[in-house]
Amino acid sequence: MRRLKKSWLRIFAAAAIFSLLFVFVGCSSNSSSSSTKKETTSGKKVEIVFWHRMTGPWKTALDQEISDFNKSQDKYEVKGITQGSIDQLKQKVMAAARSKTLPTITQLPYTSIPDYIKQGMLEEVSFTSDQKSDMYPAILSSTQYQGKSYSVPFADSTQLLFINDQLAKKYNLETPTSWEQVKTIGEQLKKDGIYAMSLDQSYDMPLESMANQAGYPYVTKDGKANLSKPEVIAAAQMILDLKKDGYLKTAAEDQYGSVAMLNNKAVYGIGSSANIGEFKNRAKSGQTFSTAAIPSYKGKSGDVISANNLVLFKSASADQKKGAKEFFNFMLKPKQAAYWAEKSGYVPMTKSAMKYKTYQDYLAKNPSYKAVETSIENAYASNQFAGYDNFRTKLLSAVDSTLTANASADKAFTSLQTETQQILQQNK
The missing domain is CATH 3.40.190.10 (Periplasmic binding protein-like II)
Structure with missing residues (x-):
């Protein structure tokens, strides 16, 4: 497993440093x-x-x-x-x-x-x-x-579920409306070396949607971190288990989940609605892609914008x-x-x-x-707070540790909980 692109982590680390530099900017309304x-x-x-x-x-x-x-x-x-x-x-x-x-x-x-x-x-x-x-x-x-x-x-x-229409038709698949159905579809496809789900290099956005669906946004409106909640850890572990079992793929150096779908290696993928044009422009001869709402988690629907x-x-x-x-x-x-x-x-x-x-x-x-x-x-907005860019850097590092260092979801997100609480405290 190759590491998440370090440039992404550097970008968010730089963003966090820039936010600290605001203190020295001396910008006033005058x-x-x-x-x-x-x-x-x-x-x-x-x-x-x-x-x-x-x-x-x-x-x-x-x-x-x-x-x-x-x-x-x-x-x-x-x-x-x-x-x-x-x-x-x-x-x-x-x-x-x-x-x-x-x-x-x-x-x-x-x-x-x-x-x-x-x-x-x-x-x-x-x-x-x-x-x-x-x-x-x-x-x-x-x-x-x-x-x-x-x-x-x-x-x-918004986040959408993208569908490789030809593969879905070939295997007579119904669009999954829950993450449990993704597992069932994965079991059916594995024998042919095809993934049920393809995600971008980091799974933080789909996970954030799952956390909100479970009723536990990463950080609440009143500034309380939920990263170590059992429901959030279980959602992260579900993604990791699907990946371990060969039902789900995260992108490597290519960064984007669309690559596996365009190469007919995955039937479904979660990505930004702004990517619809990319799928249309990069589709190979005979390929078409459609969209649907992302799968539900804990019986709830919705995605993070x-x-x-x-x-x-x-x-x-x-x-x-x-x-x-x-x-x-x-x-x-x-x-x-x-x-x-x-x-x-x-x-x-x-x-x-x-x-x-x-x-x-x-x-x-x-x-x-x-x-x-x-x-x-049915969408959610992330709750805003000072220090968010620093938090996101830590979030990407936590995700990376589960993908490349085999850290458990429990260990990675419990540690992230502590780091996030420190960020929130420092920015009160």
Whole structure:
């Protein structure tokens, strides 16, 4: 068994270090820069600098959204600037904070946001009651921290069960709705060297969904760790037992569970809904893939979302803050949110966008996306807390120890419980 890619652990370790560096940044709500203090003068539009991580077709779609907003009014001009990967973006935000050259708004993982809030960098945002009721509960939850909203939904995805249609038909399989059924299917397929389930290099996301299904999120809203709960350890051990028995495969250096499915070595796999396009683009001749909700655990359904939300820096001018909030409201409109979902592959940010005619037409033409609606309705958001990036580094190390050092789930996650409690205590 090859080790999880060390680069992933280095990335999250670096993220944890960056969060500690916030203490030395010295960013206050009064910091200023040429990019964030550009006021309306001589009838010129106020410039809203927007850093993001979108490239390729995602950037093309976002550029269109920005262009539509700029044309919709005459007060503000949003300028979108891609910064590469999400980790490069976070590093550049840190550097800009130190030099007081922050943009007006940026994209950030919602779980990282509490560290920025802790240092007083982010402006609160507000939603109308109609906007709140229009958002799916998990998406709305991702925008909130300690009872206040600090971000706007943007690039959200759910976990889905991907299905290799040809293999499922060949073996006359019914889509598993529980993890117990995954084991039964695995027993049937093992003789032919085919896995029932394929996961990415780390199983932390499927495990987090199972923990939530069992009623024990990794960390509760009031900051209590659940990593050593019997239900969480049993879920991790179930994954490890399925792997040991040859029914489940975790990716090696290729990182992604989709590889085994594309090579017809696995019938099912769990991955982000944003990967639907990848399956379509990389499918071999005669291959098709469909989707369904991920299996239930302890009789409960639901999956944990991934989300990169939009945040507004306090260092922006009063006019820029007004413009940013207008841009946020524009992106939440059903037409715009539906367009972004169609072009990006992310989940529609609102129920009205999901029901919008163009998106429903899109689903009719792309039936593999239909499971997205069921998944987001039953989804969970990870509970946010300061120090989350440090916690995630420890989580990936715990998972790695069970896969490469044969540590038991009990040993790995009991140790992780202690480490997580220390992180929570240090960040109170």
